[in-house]
Amino acid sequence: xxxxxxxxxxxxxxxxxxxxxxxxxxxxxxxxxxxxxxxxxxxxxxxxxxxxxxxxxxxxxxxxxxxxxxxxxxxxxxxxxxxxxxxxxxxxxxxxxxxxxxxxxxxxxxxxxxxxxx
Amino acid sequence: xxxxxxxxxxxxxxxxxxxxxxxxxxxxxxxxxxxxxxxxxxxxxxxxxxxxxxxxxxxxxxxxxxxxxxxxxxxxxxxxxxxxxxxxxxxxxxxxxxxxxxxxxxxxxxxxxxxxxxxxxxxxxxxxxxxxxxxxxxxxxxxxxxxxxxxxxxxxxxxxxxxxxxxxxxxxxxxxxxxxxxxxxxxxxxxxxxxxxxxxxxxxxxxxxxxxxxxxxxxxxxxxxxxxxxxxxxxxxxxxxxxxxxxxxxxxxxxxxxxxxxxxxxxxxxxxxxxxxxxxxxxxxxxxxxxxxxxxxxxxxxxxxxxxxxxxxxxxxxxxxxxxxxxxxxxxxxxxxxxxxxxxxxxxxxxxxxxxxxxxxxxxxxxxxxxxxxxxxxxxxxxxxxxxxxxxxxxxxxxxxxxxxxxxxxxxxxxxxxxxxxxxxxxxxxxxxxxxxxxxxxxxxxxxxxxxxxxxxxxxxxxxxxxxxxxxxxxxxxxx
Numbered sequence: 135x136x137x138x139x140x141x142x143x144x145x146x147x148x149x150x151x152x153x154x155x156x157x158x159x160x161x162x163x164x165x166x167x168x169x170x171x172x173x174x175x176x177x178x179x180x181x182x183x184x185x186x187x188x189x190x191x192x193x194x195x196x197x198x199x200x201x202x203x204x205x206x207x208x209x210x211x212x213x214x215x216x217x218x219x220x221x222x223x224x225x226x227x228x229x230x231x232x233x234x235x236x237x238x239x240x241x242x243x244x245x246x247x248x249x250x251x252x
Numbered sequence: 253x254x255x256x257x258x259x260x261x262x263x264x265x266x267x268x269x270x271x272x273x274x275x276x277x278x279x280x281x282x283x284x285x286x287x288x289x290x291x292x293x294x295x296x297x298x299x300x301x302x303x304x305x306x307x308x309x310x311x312x313x314x315x316x317x318x319x320x321x322x323x324x325x326x327x328x329x330x331x332x333x334x335x336x337x338x339x340x341x342x343x344x345x346x347x348x349x350x351x352x353x354x355x356x357x358x359x360x361x362x363x364x365x366x367x368x369x370x371x372x373x374x375x376x377x378x379x380x381x382x383x384x385x386x387x388x389x390x391x392x393x394x395x396x397x398x399x400x401x402x403x404x405x406x407x408x409x410x411x412x413x414x415x416x417x418x419x420x421x422x423x424x425x426x427x428x429x430x431x432x433x434x435x436x437x438x439x440x441x442x443x444x445x446x447x448x449x450x451x452x453x454x455x456x457x458x459x460x461x462x463x464x465x466x467x468x469x470x471x472x473x474x475x476x477x478x479x480x481x482x483x484x485x486x487x488x489x490x491x492x493x494x495x496x497x498x499x500x501x502x503x504x505x506x507x508x509x510x511x512x513x514x515x516x517x518x519x520x521x522x523x524x525x526x527x528x529x530x531x532x533x534x535x536x537x538x539x540x541x542x543x544x545x546x547x548x549x550x551x552x553x554x555x556x557x558x559x560x561x562x563x564x565x566x567x568x569x570x571x572x573x574x575x576x577x578x579x580x581x582x583x584x585x586x587x588x589x590x591x592x593x594x595x596x597x598x599x600x601x602x603x604x605x606x607x608x609x610x611x612x613x614x615x616x617x618x619x620x621x622x623x624x625x626x627x628x629x630x631x632x633x634x635x636x637x638x639x640x641x642x643x644x645x646x647x648x649x650x651x652x653x654x655x656x657x658x659x660x661x662x663x664x665x666x667x668x669x670x671x672x673x674x675x676x677x678x679x680x681x682x683x684x685x686x687x688x689x690x691x692x693x694x695x696x697x698x699x700x701x702x703x704x705x706x707x708x709x710x711x712x713x714x715x716x717x718x719x720x721x722x723x724x725x726x727x728x729x730x731x732x
Contacts, residue, residue, distance in 0.1 A: 196663065236452075251585065
């Protein structure tokens, strides 16, 4: 039987990835007038975040708002936040994640490519 | 030639374990995802079969936890069979021809091959394994399949870029020669997509095949129309099925992205003469105001949902499909495409019609959001509710609007009255602005010639404010 839950060692990193993605999503809608080109990327970040949140249990989901982002994140753009989320996720060994996490990993890889190449 | 010594990924003299080699293969496959380029497609296609083969060898080297290997190997064998078929196709059609393989893919092959060799040196594949090792076996198989999936996805994406470049007079000249035939490239994409679907299936993923299939077709307005229709149907159904706060926010966010797209199409339609300058300006202003009101609503919704955002599956699939349709038309690299580029990509008149219908149907979605936000069963996060209620001028109950225990644990709670009041105002405002945007997207009908000397003294037609309530022409609006 395959493990369907995120290993407890990986949960903090997984939550940080979600925090970075939701930050990207919210920044994209806040800046839609000034940077409309980031709207699509922000929506993509929201969609990936939703898939990532779905893999957490209810207790961890309630704690998501407690995750603090680095102070430097306040100056990051939507593409920066997406790229940082992917960089942070790379630090998680895949054997600590359930198979369904693969979808998040690959979608996030696609999103980084969008952020850097379009 | 790339350095494919897997030892280079590790410190000098360090002997990696099988697990570390599989992890490195996986990371290398993920790196491929961040480097998609049409120019890399031939080398990646050339190397892809070797990646699958190395994955299959590593898989087969791993001992089984049960008596029979057949069923265990079926998953990877099927992917491997597809790869062998594609290799034959490449040989028959002669593209891509001989040349250097992709260096990233070569590293994946090197890691997987070394892992297979290490396992084979210690175990025979048919030997039974200890019961407590079955978890490791399963993890290794998952890891191998994930590496194959990520690499396959990257190859498909590169090929899609290649296909786009082939159909673009601007980008075609940048491709390394000799170039592949368009029909052959499309067949390769379809067949690699099958392998990707198999790998995804093993990893228990549910991927909308229709959305994946859509990406294989050349850019056509029909793809946009299909995506808009699918979105409207699914969003309307989701909003009628006890949506969560996050669902509401996703609908608003997708509509916002639609407003950006509508603005781009409106600009191109104005340049094409389909809208007059004044009509174009009116449409842009209405969309900007709509964006402002939607943004205000979104801020409140995200405050109330926090980062706990999960969505109904149909919303995710439809929003993803619509986002991709918008991107392929309105984006150029990391920027929005120019009006000229838009007009080259699509029949702008048909795209404008699709946008107008989407804006009209968006009014229906706005009303549904307005209704859903008033649903007493809608639940919100306690901390967000507390922050909004604290700004309220309504007389506060002695215990406060939010109970202390709920606040500490940030529980999901029914929306307190001040929160419901705030949401009602914001959703009403967004609905009004959606009505304005829909009305402003239509060109003003030609003014009938007034008979000379009819004696009318009212305001001239062009001085009247734009229509704001002419919506849902029969047969165009969605049914409720």
